Amino acid sequence: MIIDVHGHYTTAPKALEDWRNRQIAGIKDPSVMPKASELSISDDALRESIESNQLKKMQERGSDLTIFSPRASFMAHHIGDFQVSSTWAAICNELCYRVSKLFPDNFIGVAMLPQSPGVDPATCIPELEKCIKEYGFVGINLNPDPSGGHWTSPPVSDRHWYPIYEKMVELDIPAMIHVSTSCNACFHTTGAHYLNADTTAFMQCLTSDLFKDFPTLKFLIPHGGGAVPYHWGRFRGLAQELKKPLLKDHLLKNIFFDTCVYHQPGIDLLTNVIPVDNILFASEMIGAVRGIDPETGFYYDDTKRYIEAAKLTPEQRHQIYEGNARRVFPRLDAALKARGK
């Protein structure tokens, strides 16, 4: 079984974006603020948006199940206040839930949180609990920078975030650390902000003792861990300077990397440097990089090809494709087992 742990609903029907644009207009002019109930997307429209996109590519490429969350760049937590984020998150999560009901063998949800800059993360807990308990979602996406590139929140190791972590531990769910659109002109969203956030969050964990407070907390760092595996020697050396334990003991019981690295040499480095137990298969397909690589003739984001070509044993490949995902997402494992898988 091949589980892709990093999929976003980037292909949602255009009615969603239209509603969001009306909501954004409504922040300045409350008289035009739409109600959530004014968004209507049929099951057929959802089905079409998935069958002609993600599901088609999953079948072509040979993956079985995608862990599916709202479009990361559209979370845009910096827009409006908590109420705006709350309504928007509820709508986006419900759509992912409906996709998971329409295609129960192929999609299972991960929740976007209604974060808002300067607002206590504890306010996210009702939406989080609804998604896990009512929708059967198996994890959350946590944005370490709801300001969208201004980095005004405390580091992920700060007690500011502890209410979320307490709930994660209680519900036994991991968080993917994933920023959204950058509204800072310095940072291109998918070419700089995403990768920078991955590196930043890892280093925030490295300098802290967060996982002493939460020994079972699990973070998935996307995009192959940003710059981290490429600079693994630097991070090992920095941990040493800071008198921290070896990274394998200090962080690798709690931090995992996905395989969203869009060329063979990157995947080769990742699988060479990072223990296989800490690598989870993912493509973020129909995401930042949608083209075909002229050097290979295949889609850049067809990461399964790179895993197939990497120097790995069948057992190691199984860990990356399925075993680690079941371990990091215990509720996914339970859901699969409940279906006899």
Added chain:
Amino acid sequence: MIIDVHGHYTTAPKALEDWRNRQIAGIKDPSVMPKASELSISDDALRESIESNQLKKMQERGSDLTIFSPRASFMAHHIGDFQVSSTWAAICNELCYRVSKLFPDNFIGVAMLPQSPGVDPATCIPELEKCIKEYGFVGINLNPDPSGGHWTSPPVSDRHWYPIYEKMVELDIPAMIHVSTSCNACFHTTGAHYLNADTTAFMQCLTSDLFKDFPTLKFLIPHGGGAVPYHWGRFRGLAQELKKPLLKDHLLKNIFFDTCVYHQPGIDLLTNVIPVDNILFASEMIGAVRGIDPETGFYYDDTKRYIEAAKLTPEQRHQIYEGNARRVFPRLDAALKARGK
């Protein structure tokens, strides 16, 4: 000949730091602001600080010449105003100049600029010209974020920076794009901010047509290019989505990477993915990572060992050690030739 293009004067006598602390105190209380002339460091003290540190390690490791600039993390352009930065840059540059006079075969200078957040970069030109014309320096370090982690300046592709670029082209000098200390609690200076800045600056160049305006402008991106080589497929794919030329045509006539990557797999990826003509040997020794790697028994920042072990021909190694540095730093080449080297 082995040229290390990335060295900072991290080991300057403590009198320098003491003077800086007095200067910082003087920002709040002008009555304690020291004069530049109150800093006195003897040639013997400079000699001792170099002979027992950088020069010793260069001899042990087998490099010949270091391109030497003031300590990056101490630039701290976010502290004080332009006058504070200006006095501080002049002091730091003069010390590097004196080192280059004391050890003319082993050190040649690169200038720190007196940048200050919100201040026109053109104000840096007098210091820049002094360093190049009077001190014989061969390049500059340009901080793309003088705010120290708040990223309040425009992207490096913006016309904001053009006065510097015009002068660089006129004087035929490259810039290393190098940030300083982060004063944003989210970003660890050497574990996140440095690498993020490398990635960010590369992406700013990628999305722009800067090098159409300045076809001979040269940027050296340190720390092995941040996350860029590891995610080279992502960047190739993003350029494709943005209808930009192939990266080799779009950026690689103007952008170069150093080898400050502190483990073998990282250097292997760098030299495998990035054309050899775009890689310049560097160690940033006695910098961020000063320890010995328990996995190898050698210093993390002894990057020459990784270059020696990488799959490269003798000609390629010569390019990385010397040839590319002479090409990217034409004034270095001229200075060496003037000495019959």
